[in-house]
Amino acid sequence: MTSTIPAAATREAYPFGLIQLVEEGVDVVAIDADLSVSTMGYQFGEKYPDRWHTVGVAEQNMVGIAAGLAASGKVAFIASFAAFLPGRCYDQLRTSVAQPRGGMNVKCVASHGGVTVGEDGMSAQAIEDLALATSLIPFDVIVPADFEETKQAVVAVGKTTRPAYVRTGRPKIAGLYDSSYRFEIGKSSQLQAGTDVTLIACGVMVDVSLKAAALLANEGVSARVVNMATIKPIDRAAVLAAARETGAIVTAEEHQTHGGLGTAVARVLAEELPTPIAFVGVDRYGTSGKWDELLGYFHLTPERVAQAAREAIARKR
């Protein structure tokens, strides 16, 4: 973890992950739906034109094609904006990908997740995608926090036979990991040790939570920071360790607090070790604006995460 890692958008890692998979011999076919210049899928298409298709603005058709590819033994990747994948093709994902054979080998990589899409405004700002994706039973659901983690997550899902949903983002954000990092599906990564509270975050909120931990440190509060990149299956051991060792939890996600990271963490706590928890997320529809302005507008800030930590700590018994 050095600050010399360059800022990059997580979506920029998508083609690199695909290319690595092909180089390692995985039989990948990737599809885009007229947003390849945004999902960055086109860069894979330039390198492997025989392994890439673009189907026009037709997300429902894209899912069906992917299911057919998977049924024929391919590892199918499909990409669009998180507002449209899964939003525009949820039924196709459910009946053609999630249900057959316990889950087809189809991987969704949805870019422009959350509110940091920015100026395109509410229709483009996906804050429901994790709820939809986690509701598809066999799906792994992953929200990587930087470029390196995204690349490794794409590779990791490409090597399972399960369907998966990986959310990437539009803006260039801080780099957290170098190539020595090892991402594993279902394993969180602790970025900072702490004893009073644990900030469990995913995506852009990981960096925000690191900054919140710095604010809390100024007040003498020791905050652990955990990057919970995999929402499903959730890293139960890490959640329970955080509950046991710090006694208070905050979840922070660029998604509504219903149906995403916070819900998944709360369920583990409710089942095994009830613990004070506070949720940071976006529970209303958006507005246009610059991506960093919008983080402020929706209170996805270090200040808000720190405040949530104080609230959770105050509820410790």
Place this chain on the structure above:
Amino acid sequence: MSAVVETKVSVAELEAIARRVRASIVKMVAAAQSGHPGGSLSAVELGVSLYWNHLRCDPAQPDWPDRDRFLLSKGHATPFYYSLLAERGYFSHDMLPTFRSLGSPLQGHASMGAAPGIEMSGGSLGQGLSFAIGTAFAAKMDGRNSRSWVLIGDGELNEGQVWEAAMAVPHFGLGDRIFVMVDRNGIQNDGFADDIMKTHPRQMWEGFGWKVLEIDGHDMAAVDQALEEMQRPDERPRCVVANTVKGRGVSFMENNPGFHGKAPTPAQLEQALAEIEAGL
């Protein structure tokens, strides 16, 4: 009702309005440093002819229940939409520079009710024609003769929902209440439509039972005449396929997929405004 257009605006006058709308489009996108100029500039003649000579509307009463509705199904073309609405008097031009900024009524994709004249929220392609069917059902039930005019992109024709709705309009006999305009500029997000997903708009609409009027979408007289003609009762619903140029009026944007969703630099803005003024 004064809101029903009686005196037609001349073609020369429409062309002058179109130049102002084009200038406003590039200024808005430049000010926001984001937005979609290409598919805004291609639709200008359609929009101007419609709003000045055919749409039954009254900017002073945007909620007039008997009004016609303009439904921007290709919902990213907001610079076009907002410029038209301002020019037509729905709201002040002073609002345009707030486009895409935090909290502005002029959102990146239109938000229904955020500003006067916005009839439908847009942003997820393929949905406008279905919305029009709903408004037509309601108008029929309420005994109103208002109509809907739906603007669809040629890339947008890729969306299956368009064809579900296209099938339903003749089935329900709504052809005298719903008019479709396809902005066939030949470019979508990722590149040229013929490369991304070739469509055959005339054959497709005809196949679904529509009468197609194919025109040069930048010939104002032809556009104005086609929009007149499509209102004449017919057994089939009517669709204008307007052959247009994406980025029309600005040399470096014309037929350039790069300007689907990109803003001009300050120097490019100056050049664009000069070219629009000169009526390239």
